[in-house]
Amino acid sequence: MRAAMNTKRNLVTAxxxxxxxxxxxxxxxLPFIAMLVFAFGERAPEGGYQAAFTFAQFANLPAxxxxxxxxxxxxxxxxxLCLVVAYPTAYYLAVKANPRYRLMLVSLVVVPFWTSxxxxxxxxxxxxxxxxxxxxxxxxxxxxxxxxNTPGAVLLGIVYGYLPLMIMPIYVSLExxxxxxxxxxxxxxxxxxxxxxxxxLPLSLPGVMTGVALVTILLLGEYLIPQLLGGGxxxxxxxxxxxxxxxxxxxxxxxxxxxxLVAVVVVVLMVAMRIAWKVAGTRQVDLV
Amino acid sequence: xxxxxxNDIEFRSVAKRYGSVTAVSGINLAVPKxxxxxxxxxxxxxxxxxxRMIGGFEQPxxxxxxxxxxxxxxxxAYRRPVNMVFQQYALFPHLDVExxxxxxxxxxxxxxxxxxxxxxxxxxxxxxxxGGFGKRRIHEMSGGxxxxxxxxxxxxxxxxxLLLDEPLAxxxxxxxxxxxxxxQSLQRELGITFVLVTHDQEEALSMSDLVCVMNxxxxxxxxxxxxxxxxxxxxxxxxxxxxxxxxAATIEPxxxxxxxxxxxxxxxxxxxxxxxGAAMVALRPESIRLVRDATATxxxxxxxxxxxxxxxxxxxxxxxxxxxxxxxxxxxxxxxxLAEPGERIGLRFDPNAMHVFPA
Numbered sequence: 001m002r003a004a005m006n007t008k009r010n011l012v013t014a015x016x017x018x019x020x021x022x023x024x025x026x027x028x029x030l031p032f033i034a035m036l037v038f039a040f041g042e043r044a045p046e047g048g049y050q051a052a053f054t055f056a057q058f059a060n061l062p063a064x065x066x067x068x069x070x071x072x073x074x075x076x077x078x079x080x081l082c083l084v085v086a087y088p089t090a091y092y093l094a095v096k097a098n099p100r101y102r103l104m105l106v107s108l109v110v111v112p113f114w115t116s117x118x119x120x121x122x123x124x125x126x127x128x129x130x131x132x133x134x135x136x137x138x139x140x141x142x143x144x145x146x147x148x149n150t151p152g153a154v155l156l157g158i159v160y161g162y163l164p165l166m167i168m169p170i171y172v173s174l175e176x177x178x179x180x181x182x183x184x185x186x187x188x189x190x191x192x193x194x195x196x197x198x199x200x201l202p203l204s205l206p207g208v209m210t211g212v213a214l215v216t217i218l219l220l221g222e223y224l225i226p227q228l229l230g231g232g233x234x235x236x237x238x239x240x241x242x243x244x245x246x247x248x249x250x251x252x253x254x255x256x257x258x259x260x261l262v263a264v265v266v267v268v269l270m271v272a273m274r275i276a277w278k279v280a281g282t283r284q285v286d287l288v
Numbered sequence: 289x290x291x292x293x294x295n296d297i298e299f300r301s302v303a304k305r306y307g308s309v310t311a312v313s314g315i316n317l318a319v320p321k322x323x324x325x326x327x328x329x330x331x332x333x334x335x336x337x338x339x340r341m342i343g344g345f346e347q348p349x350x351x352x353x354x355x356x357x358x359x360x361x362x363x364x365a366y367r368r369p370v371n372m373v374f375q376q377y378a379l380f381p382h383l384d385v386e387x388x389x390x391x392x393x394x395x396x397x398x399x400x401x402x403x404x405x406x407x408x409x410x411x412x413x414x415x416x417x418x419g420g421f422g423k424r425r426i427h428e429m430s431g432g433x434x435x436x437x438x439x440x441x442x443x444x445x446x447x448x449x450l451l452l453d454e455p456l457a458x459x460x461x462x463x464x465x466x467x468x469x470x471x472q473s474l475q476r477e478l479g480i481t482f483v484l485v486t487h488d489q490e491e492a493l494s495m496s497d498l499v500c501v502m503n504x505x506x507x508x509x510x511x512x513x514x515x516x517x518x519x520x521x522x523x524x525x526x527x528x529x530x531x532x533x534x535x536a537a538t539i540e541p542x543x544x545x546x547x548x549x550x551x552x553x554x555x556x557x558x559x560x561x562x563x564x565g566a567a568m569v570a571l572r573p574e575s576i577r578l579v580r581d582a583t584a585t586x587x588x589x590x591x592x593x594x595x596x597x598x599x600x601x602x603x604x605x606x607x608x609x610x611x612x613x614x615x616x617x618x619x620x621x622x623x624x625x626l627a628e629p630g631e632r633i634g635l636r637f638d639p640n641a642m643h644v645f646p647a
Contacts, residue, residue, distance in 0.1 A: 180374050184372070186345075187345075187365050188365045189395035
């Protein structure tokens with residue numbers, strides 16, 4: 001009886017998981033294995049892949065060091081900058097905004113998603129380009145300002161594009177925050193600033209960590225924004241990969257870069273999770 | 289009334305409105321230093337609003353609130369010499385038990401040393417008998433233990449007044465009774481004023497030495513528990529505090545008597561000041577005696593019997609008056625111990641036990 005029930009429960013579990021598992025196997029696991037195999041191979045003379053076993057591709061990684069550095073610096077920097085802009089916004093929406101308009105204000109945060117990121121980034125190209133802000137500055141006598149195709153432009157595009165993804169988890173964690181905890185803090189003599197650092201901030205950390213992780217991971221694979229706003233100068237790994245696979249058709253070298261990126265992301269994530277877990281586990285936030 | 293030096297809390301003509309909704313109005317209340325006062329009333333009566341005005345979470349729309357001798361209007365919660373035990377406790381989930389208790393101490397300016405914070409937190413925890421639990425996480429504590437952490441957290445700053453918002457509502461009956469006793473002795477030990485908000489009349493009567501009954505945003509009666517119970521000032525108080533039988537009646541013009549709806553005439557209680565006309569009589573179930581005597585004032589038929597051990601509750605269909613609730617001490621029934629459902633029975637009571645209110 002019991003065994004039969006267990007079998008049934010296992011079947012149900014299997015049925016629930018099967019579609020996602022199949023999808024992930026076909027579109028994630030298999031490609032990853034292929035990529036791993038490619039990474040140890042050679043470029044065929046006419047481009048593409050040629051079977052071999054060599055570490056030559058990995059030895060060649062320093063040739064794309066700039067892309068790695070740009071990605072590993074600008075992705076976390078972009079995420080942190082997002083956080084700096086997103087936290088006050090989320091705080092306002094969840095705590096200060098009039099509840100009557102809250103839903104409307106929150107939807108305003110999401111509305112930009114209705115337009116393609118491509119179109120919105122093109123708009124920034126125009127605004128930052130020579131006929132945009134630099135043109136206006138020239139009118140008042142400030143000549144030769146260069147905004148487009150700089151790391152600053154990429155960072156701006158990143159913050160603009162990913163801001164909603166950072167705001168939402170922080171908003172949710174602040175929204176769920178029990179208001180009576182804030183009253184309890186005030187009741188015990190904490191001034192508003194102390195209440196923020198003693199209660200609000202530590203209790204919204206899960207949202208902050210979710211947002212930072214989400215945006216950082218997505219940024220590590222970012223291609224569009226550096227391509228449009230960074231020109232040829234601020235290369236991300238994503239751009240390097242497109243270049244290698246589609247232009248120079250050097251699949252093995254591209255694969256090696258991709259594998260290395262995955263390895264770096266996994267290591268970074270593990271370290272970040274370890275730290276986050278420690279913070280969340282003891283939550284010894286004693287700033288007051 | 290204005291000798292503020294002996295009053296820890298004073299409300300003077302306080303009203304609180306939210307837009308066009310009036311939560312409370314015409315509140316005048318003086319709580320003497322060291323009293324245990326209960327704000328009692330049904331939900332929505334404004335008792336919590338009053339408590340929150342003492343705590344500083346709400347500001348009065350009209351009138352003044354004093355704590356000690358100080359006017360508190362406009363003073364934020366974090367500058368008030370009161371602390372609160374919140375409903376469902378509102379303990380900080382990200383801090384352990386000791387950190388929760390020490391939270392208030394760490395807010396003190398000038399700062400107090402780490403060693404003193406630790407020892408005072410420990411002292412407060414021992415006061416609520418949680419000495420060894422300092423390093424526990426909040427979610428590892430039972431409901432009763434969380435309640436005590438909340439108490440320790442609120443008393444650690446040595447407030448002038450301790451506010452308790454339905455503190456026992458989430459506990460089971462046995463624990464609630466134990467906590468009632470514990471709260472009382474804690475109050476004696478600390479010697480500070482306690483203000484308790486509750487909708488549970490039993491809790492209010494058993495713990496406090498001053499009960500303030502509220503209804504629809506107003507105070508309807510203030511007094512010691514016995515007075516509230518024995519001399520309710522209105523039908524609402526008689527109904528809300530304890531159980532009561534309501535009997536429609538008429539006060540005879542000129543005559544010193546009350547005629548019940550079934551035509552039985554009774555002497556008007558000395559303290560009843562009702563003028564002639566329709567009236568409502570409230571009669572406590574325990575002031576009625578069941579007697580096997582056909583000459584008793586009222587006659588009826590027992591319909592239900594609820595055996596409670598030390599006492600018995602009867603539902604009696606009284607001729608011409610409807611259902612009565614009668615609580616009988618086990619020895620109050622002559623000859624046989626218990627009356628049987630279906631049995632004809634007499635009801636006898638002292639007319640002075642009646643509370644007569646204008647209808």
